[in-house]
Structure formats: structure tokens, C-alpha cells
Amino acid sequence: MAGPTAAGDSPFGSLSLEHSSTVDRVAGELRRALFDGELEPGTPLREIALAEAIGVSRSTVREALGLLVNEGVATREPNRGVFVTELDPDSVRDVCRSRAVLEIAGVRRWATASEAARDAVRRALVDFTVAAQSDASRAELTAAHLGIHRSLVGLTESQRLMSLADALSAEVRLGLAKVDRIRRNSTDQVASHRALLNLLERGDTEAAATELQHHLEHAETSMLDALHLPHST
Amino acid sequence: MAGPTAAGDSPFGSLSLEHSSTVDRVAGELRRALFDGELEPGTPLREIALAEAIGVSRSTVREALGLLVNEGVATREPNRGVFVTELDPDSVRDVCRSRAVLEIAGVRRWATASEAARDAVRRALVDFTVAAQSDASRAELTAAHLGIHRSLVGLTESQRLMSLADALSAEVRLGLAKVDRIRRNSTDQVASHRALLNLLERGDTEAAATELQHHLEHAETSMLDALHLPHST
DNA sequence: ACTCGTCTGATTGTCGGACAATCAGACGAG
DNA sequence: CTCGTCTGATTGTCCGACAATCAGACGAGT
Numbered sequence: 001m002a003g004p005t006a007a008g009d010s011p012f013g014s015l016s017l018e019h020s021s022t023v024d025r026v027a028g029e030l031r032r033a034l035f036d037g038e039l040e041p042g043t044p045l046r047e048i049a050l051a052e053a054i055g056v057s058r059s060t061v062r063e064a065l066g067l068l069v070n071e072g073v074a075t076r077e078p079n080r081g082v083f084v085t086e087l088d089p090d091s092v093r094d095v096c097r098s099r100a101v102l103e104i105a106g107v108r109r110w111a112t113a114s115e116a117a118r119d120a121v122r123r124a125l126v127d128f129t130v131a132a133q134s135d136a137s138r139a140e141l142t143a144a145h146l147g148i149h150r151s152l153v154g155l156t157e158s159q160r161l162m163s164l165a166d167a168l169s170a171e172v173r174l175g176l177a178k179v180d181r182i183r184r185n186s187t188d189q190v191a192s193h194r195a196l197l198n199l200l201e202r203g204d205t206e207a208a209a210t211e212l213q214h215h216l217e218h219a220e221t222s223m224l225d226a227l228h229l230p231h232s233t
Numbered sequence: 234m235a236g237p238t239a240a241g242d243s244p245f246g247s248l249s250l251e252h253s254s255t256v257d258r259v260a261g262e263l264r265r266a267l268f269d270g271e272l273e274p275g276t277p278l279r280e281i282a283l284a285e286a287i288g289v290s291r292s293t294v295r296e297a298l299g300l301l302v303n304e305g306v307a308t309r310e311p312n313r314g315v316f317v318t319e320l321d322p323d324s325v326r327d328v329c330r331s332r333a334v335l336e337i338a339g340v341r342r343w344a345t346a347s348e349a350a351r352d353a354v355r356r357a358l359v360d361f362t363v364a365a366q367s368d369a370s371r372a373e374l375t376a377a378h379l380g381i382h383r384s385l386v387g388l389t390e391s392q393r394l395m396s397l398a399d400a401l402s403a404e405v406r407l408g409l410a411k412v413d414r415i416r417r418n419s420t421d422q423v424a425s426h427r428a429l430l431n432l433l434e435r436g437d438t439e440a441a442a443t444e445l446q447h448h449l450e451h452a453e454t455s456m457l458d459a460l461h462l463p464h465s466t
Numbered sequence: 467a468c469t470c471g472t473c474t475g476a477t478t479g480t481c482g483g484a485c486a487a488t489c490a491g492a493c494g495a496g
Numbered sequence: 497c498t499c500g501t502c503t504g505a506t507t508g509t510c511c512g513a514c515a516a517t518c519a520g521a522c523g524a525g526t
Contacts, residue, residue, distance in 0.1 A: 019311055022480070047507075057481045059292065062507095063299070070303055072393075078252055079488050079507055098393045101338040160305075160331045164397050255509070279477075290510045295478095312478055312517045 026054060026064035031170070034073055034084060035139060037177035041086040045074060072171045087175045089224060089232040095171050096220040099149065102165050103216070104209050106155035110200045113155040124151040125190075125197055132186040141186060142176055148193055152212070172223075179226040259287060259297035264403070267306055267317060268372060270410035274319040278307060305404045320408045322457060322465040328404050329453040332382065335398050336449070337442050339388035343433045346388040357384040358423075358430055365419040374419060375409055381426055385445070405456075412459040 030050075033039050045065060051058045065082045068074035075085045085091075110118065124147045131144040146169045153165040192215060199208040224231050263283075266272050278298060284291045298315045301307035308318045318324075343351065357380045364377040379402045386398040425448060432441040457464050 021311065044506095046505095059482090060480065063296075063480095066296070066299060078254065080490090081506065094391050094393055097389065098391050101334065101389060101391070101394060105334040105338070156330065156334060158327050158330050158334070160327055160397070160401065161334060164393070168393065277477095281477080292511090293509065296509095313519090314477065 022056060022060050023063045023067070026056060026060060027067045029054065030064060030068060031073065034068075035173050035177055039084050040178075041084045041174070043084045045082045045084065047081075071167050073174050085171070085174060087171070087227060087229070089229050091171070092175070092220060092223055092227070092229065093232050095168050096216055096223070099165070099168050099172075100213060100216045102156070102161055102168075103149055103152040104212055105161070106152040107200065107209050107212055108205055109155045109157075110205050110208070111203070113157060117151075117155050117157055120154050121148070121151040121197065121200075124148040125193055128193065129190050132190050142173060145186075145189060146173065175223060175227055255289060255293055256296045256300070259289060259293060260300045262287065263297060263301060264306065267301075268406050268410055272317050273411075274317045274407070276317045278315045278317065280314075304400050306407050318404070318407060320404070320460060320462070322462050324404070325408065325453060325457055325460070325462065326465050328401050329449055329456070331397070332401050332405075333446060333449045335389070335394055335401075336382055336385040337445055338394070339385040340433065340442050340445055341438055342388045342390075343438050343441070344436070346390060350384075350388050350390055353387050354381070354384040354430065354433075357381040358426055361426065362423050365423050375406060378419075378422060379406065408456060408460055 030045070039045075045068075047058050047061050047065070050065075051061045054061070065074060065076075069076045069082060073085055074082050076082050087095075106113075124144075128144040128148055131141050136144070150162070150165055150169060153161055156162075196208055196211050196215070199205075199211060221231065263278070272278075278301075280291050280294050280298070283298075284294045287294070298307060298309075302309045302315060306318055307315050309315050339346075357377075361377040361381055364374050369377070383395070383398055383402060386394055389395075429441055429444050429448070432438075432444060454464065
């Protein structure tokens with residue numbers, strides 16, 4: 001069972017190769033365009049037009065659109081087409097509430113989480129700090145910021161919760177594509193997250209949880225402001 | 234703005250019609266087959282064979298399979314095909330942990346949730362009680378049981394958390410398709426859930442949360458047993 | 467006995483074209 | 497002002513085709 005040619009643990013664990021299908025690349029390209037704000041929310045994503053523009057068949061575009069739709073960044077209206085998702089106040093509230101559930105669950109697991117997961121949080125904070133001080137683009141800054149929140153969910157060590165968190169992040173990113181209020185507050189944001197991490201390192205998880213709760217509530221209102229949306233009751 | 238022909242509130246709020254596409258119906262039929270245990274985990278879902286069997290084109294089957302895949306009940310191996318998902322111990326642990334996060338978050342919101350959401354929980358419990366006493370099929374029983382847990386997540390009043398909960402339920406249902414240990418414990422299960430609801434009605438949400446936590450941990454071990462899987466460390 | 471090429475059959479991934487069903491908007495009759 | 501009808505555009509679904517990829521068999525060489 002442990003012959004030299006069929007060893008249980010391969011010595012090539014460090015090797016990997018990305019298997020990207022055409023559909024994946026199309027979806028990736030569309031995501032990039034959405035996050036960079038090249039496509040306004042509400043813009044129709046016509047299958048034929050996209051197929052000709054990108055140089056692939058309609059089937060492939062259609063499948064890629066299906067991916068975007070269940071990530072939430074695009075919306076399908078049956079028999080009418082796929083559109084770039086427009087965030088309404090209810091959606092914003094829903095997204096933020098969902099993030100709160102996931103991230104607070106992660107924070108509460110700080111003590112029981114693996115060392116790797118905790119390190120991921122620390123590294124994410126460092127990355128964000130660096131990005132805030134250097135001349136990073138809007139997209140890079142928000143990516144780093146979202147990376148922190150992603151790492152908090154990572155404390156749950158659950159793939160399924162992580163993939164939901166990613167979908168939520170994508171929606172947030174979509175909403176923030178055209179907003180530039182970010183850099184202004186970036187130093188405050190860094191301080192806020194550092195404070196959160198300090199509470200965690202000290203072992204005061206409950207304080208960290210309520211801190212995070214407030215952080216996300218604030219994020220919700222400022223996001224509604226940024227999108228010029230009315231605050232829901 | 235409130236003319237007689239463009240009234241803000243239509244008087245036809247009670248009317249609705251299900252717009253089902255062919256893809257949806259194919260996916261639904263496949264789901265039914267999976268949940269009824271007609272298709273063992275690991276079974277390959279060949280596109281051509283399914284297309285001929287159901288009487289639709291390969292494109293349609295392919296799209297339906299895509300739906301099942303990101304619900305988690307089927308798994309795609311690139312260039313190899315789609316298979317009925319086989320649950321390994323890690324997946325079971327992941328699913329149960331995710332459910333715990335969502336449902337406990339719901340329970341903690343009991344006091345702040347809407348009356349409708351609370352009523353949904355009460356009704357779900359009644360449905361399960363009735364199903365346990367009458368001669369309901371395995372599938373109906375588990376459906377009613379999962380309905381309770383679904384309603385707990387409903388307390389968060391978040392569509393996104395709900396849709397994740399549905400996906401998790403689908404995976405659980407898939408795992409339990411071939412297991413018959415359910416009816417035996419059904420009366421115990423009813424009692425357990427009733428106790429949970431009593432704690433909630435009394436306002437003791439924290440006790441309810443820990444009760445639910447234990448319930449789900451027990452569910453995980455008994456599910457691993459039922460599937461003849463080793464318990465993960 | 468074990469490894470390594472090669473072949474082969476089956477299946478997916480992607481393509482292109484085709485058509486009915488459906489929808490939004492314009493247009494005209496009552 | 498409402499109600500049919502028409503029209504053009506787009507999707508939903510179907511069909512047929514082909515290269516790319518994979519698993520397994522088979523045989524040659526060491």
C-alpha cells in the first residue's frame with residue numbers, strides 16, 4: 001500500500017496548474033469590467049453582442065452569464081435578458097446583514113480556529129495597511145479591504161460559508177465600483193480594523209463582535225449614501 | 234401619480250403564476266430523482282443519455298446540470314462529467330457547521346424578527362408534528378423536518394442566507410435519501426424541536442441557541458453513522 | 467514484473483446555425 | 497383614452513458538428 005511509485009503523499013504538493021475553461025475566462029473578463037465600472041448597473045448584457053465582441057459562441061456567453069447571475073452581480077429577467085445588477089436599499093440591507101452573520105460567526109470562533117486561519121486575518125490587515133499607504137488603485141484598495149472581511153469569515157473554516165462570503169463581496173464591489181469615497185476614509189478604516197484585531201488577540205471576542213457589528217452597520221449607511229439611495233426603515 | 238389606471242397598489246396581489254422554463258423542470262425532475270434515492274451518490278449524469286431519456290436537447294440538460302452543481306447536489310469534474318455528489322466526512326462537517334451558523338443567527342434574532350417570521354417557525358413545527366404522527370413518506374418527513382430548520386434561518390429575514398440554507402438542506406436531503414433511521418426518532422425529534430420553540434417563546438434565546446447547537450452536533454454524528462462514514466477528528 | 471508509448475472509444479467543451487415563443491414599443495381603430 | 501395589432505429584437509430551445517480530453521486496454525521494451 002506504500003510502494004515507491006504509489007506513495008500516499010506525493011512529493012509534488014507544491015505543483016498546481018489552473019485549468020481554465022473558456023467559460024471561466026469569459027466570466028472573469030465580465031467580472032473585471034463590472035468591478036472597474038465599465039458597465040453601469042442596469043446595463044443589458046446581450047448574448048449576441050457579447051459573443052461577437054469577445055469572439056466566442058453564444059452558448060459560451062450564455063453559460064458565463066449564468067455564472068454571474070448566481071453570483072448575484074448580474075440579474076436575469078426571464079425572456080428579457082441579463083442585466084448588471086442594480087442594488088436597491090433592500091438588497092444593501094440584506095447583503096450587510098448577511099455579512100454580519102458570517103463575519104461575527106467567524107470572530108466568535110477566533111479562539112478555536114486554526115492558526116492558519118488566524119494568520120490569514122493578520123496578513124490581510126497588513127496587506128490593507130500597505131495598500132492604504134501606497135498608491136493603490138480604487139479597485140486594489142477595496143479588494144484589500146474586502147480581503148480582511150473575507151479572512152474573518154475564513155475563521156469559520158467552512159468552504160460553503162466562504163463561497164457565500166465571496167458572492168456577497170462581489171455584490172459589494174459592484175456597488176462600490178463608481179464610488180470614490182473610499183480613499184478618504186482609508187486610514188480610519190485601517191485603524192478600525194486594527195482595533196478589531198487587537199481585541200481578538202487580547203481574547204475579548206465579544207467586544208470584537210459588537211465592534212464588528214457597529215462597523216458593518218456604519219458600512220451599510222455609508223454605502224447607501226454613496227449610492228444615493230434612500231435609507232430603508 | 235395615483236391615477237385610477239396606474240394605482241400604486243394593485244388589487245391583484247393574491248394572483249401569481251409560476252413561470253417554469255424547460256431547464257427548471259428538468260432540474261426539478263433530477264432533484265426529485267436524487268432525493269428519492271433513485272440515483273446513488275457517485276452515479277454519472279451523462280448529458281446525452283439524460284437528454285434522450287427526458288426528451289430534451291443536450292444544451293438544456295447541460296444547463297440544468299449546471300444548476301444542480303452549484304446547489305451542491307451534483308459535482309462537476311472538468312472534462313469528465315457531472316456526478317451525483319458523494320458526501321465525505323469533511324463535507325458533512327462543513328454543512329452542519331454552516332447550518333449551525335445560519336440557524337443560531339436566526340434564533341438570536343427571535344425577539345427582533347417580524348411576527349410573520351416567528352409564525353413561520355410555529356407553523357413548521359406543527360407541520361412536522363402532524364407528519365410524524367400520520368403516515369407520511371420518508372421524503373415528506375425529512376422535508377417537514379428541514380422545514381423547521383429553514384424557518385429558523387428565516388428569522389434572519391435575509392434572502393441570501395435563506396438561499397444558502399436551501400442549498401445546505403438539499404445536500405442534507407441527498408445524504409439522507411437512503412437512510413431510514415428517521416422515523417424511529419421522529420417523536421424524539423418533535424419533542425426536541427418543541428422544547429426549542431418553548432425556550433424561544435419564553436424569551437430565553439441564549440438557552441435556545443445552545444440547545445440548537447447541541448441538536449446540530451448530534452445531527453452531525455448520527456448523519457455520519459447513517460452514511461457509514463468515519464467521524465472526522 | 468514494471469514502466470512507458472500508443473491506440474481507441476466515450477464524453478465533454480465549444481462552435482455555428484436554426485426556429486418558435488416571448489416581450490417592448492409603435493401605430494392605428496374605435 | 498383604451499384596446500387590438502403589427503413589428504423588430506431577444507431569448508429559450510433545439511440540432512448537428514468537431515476538436516480536446518480522459519480512462520482503459522494493449523503491447524513493446526527494459
